[in-house]
Amino acid sequence: MTPRLSGVIGWPVGHSRSPALHGHWLQRHGIAGAYIALPVRPEHLEQALRALPILGFAGCNVTVPHKEAAFRLVDHVDASAARLGAVNTILVRPDGTLEGRNTDGEGFLKHLQASAPGWVPTDRPVLVLGAGGAARAIAGALADIGVPEIRVANRTDARAEALAREFGPPLKPWAWDRRDDGLAGCGLVVNTTQLGMNGYPALALALDRLPSDGVVSDIVYSPLETALLADARCRGLVAVDGLGMLLHQARAGFAAWFGVEPEVDEPLRRAVLGSPAP
Ligand code: ATR
Numbered sequence: 001m002t003p004r005l006s007g008v009i010g011w012p013v014g015h016s017r018s019p020a021l022h023g024h025w026l027q028r029h030g031i032a033g034a035y036i037a038l039p040v041r042p043e044h045l046e047q048a049l050r051a052l053p054i055l056g057f058a059g060c061n062v063t064v065p066h067k068e069a070a071f072r073l074v075d076h077v078d079a080s081a082a083r084l085g086a087v088n089t090i091l092v093r094p095d096g097t098l099e100g101r102n103t104d105g106e107g108f109l110k111h112l113q114a115s116a117p118g119w120v121p122t123d124r125p126v127l128v129l130g131a132g133g134a135a136r137a138i139a140g141a142l143a144d145i146g147v148p149e150i151r152v153a154n155r156t157d158a159r160a161e162a163l164a165r166e167f168g169p170p171l172k173p174w175a176w177d178r179r180d181d182g183l184a185g186c187g188l189v190v191n192t193t194q195l196g197m198n199g200y201p202a203l204a205l206a207l208d209r210l211p212s213d214g215v216v217s218d219i220v221y222s223p224l225e226t227a228l229l230a231d232a233r234c235r236g237l238v239a240v241d242g243l244g245m246l247l248h249q250a251r252a253g254f255a256a257w258f259g260v261e262p263e264v265d266e267p268l269r270r271a272v273l274g275s276p277a278p
Helices: 018-028 042-054 067-073 079-084 104-115 133-144 157-167 227-234 243-249 251-258 266-273
Strands: 004-010 033-039 059-062 089-092 098-101 126-129 150-153 171-174 188-191 215-218 238-240
Touching: 004 018, 004 042, 004 251, 018 033, 018 251, 018 266, 042 067, 042 089, 042 098, 059 251, 067 098, 079 098, 079 104, 079 133, 089 251, 104 133, 104 215, 104 238, 104 243, 104 251, 126 133, 133 150, 133 157, 150 157, 157 171, 215 227, 227 238, 243 251, 243 266
Parallel strands: 004 033, 004 059, 126 150, 126 188, 150 171, 188 215, 215 238
Antiparallel strands: 059 089, 089 098
């Protein structure tokens, strides 16, 4: 039988944890397949994507800086990709055309619901910090499940305003300088900025303003325990790390390419954390 093939296209892509992630699942399920890092320069992206069916690939993941360009190049997109204008997962259809999906929002929600089962989406506002691609995916997913108010605060306020205008209610722009006030009455705060990542300053946030049963989520996973999450844990708040989002967003692609619904569990986390650091 011909092995099933997939991989991750990015530039650069050597830092990606996805080969370790999918490699673990392939091995665990005894699948005759391979998932490899595919470094592709921006000027070669179209040729690379068009080659996928010819080379026998079942599809691929797409990462920085290609997510928006891939959205424009694929033949079909699902509703999540259409809303975000970005694709992170591609499937080769039987007729050789390419279908683009975006599983980032779904990955975030699955991980949040598994890690903070007591969080009720429809209860209270959420504060989202950042207004980039990750914030779009997360705010969109939160709006879909009925969060009544999503306060978006971003260093460049105009970007938060543009995002809130584009998506409409329940998104609402919130001034970056007043982000501490934005915690009042919230059930959840999500950091989607790079603050707290290795090499960046920590995110300054007055968590004492969050209700005592609030949830603190960080999409940064290098380090796994950011200063924000450590602060949350010290205060007895539920802290949700960023690795789970990466693991959960990968499930739909794996299932589509290799035909098995994989699990997100501790052995997978260990395998991914043991892979080279970004
Ligand atoms: P992604 O697609 O991963 O969300 P992005 O579009 O580059 O990445 O967005 C990065 C986010 O981190 C942005 O919200 C950015 O704020 P700006 O829009 O003002 O650039 C935020 N960010 C990056 N460095 C930051 C810093 N030092 N302080 C505050 N926010 C920062």
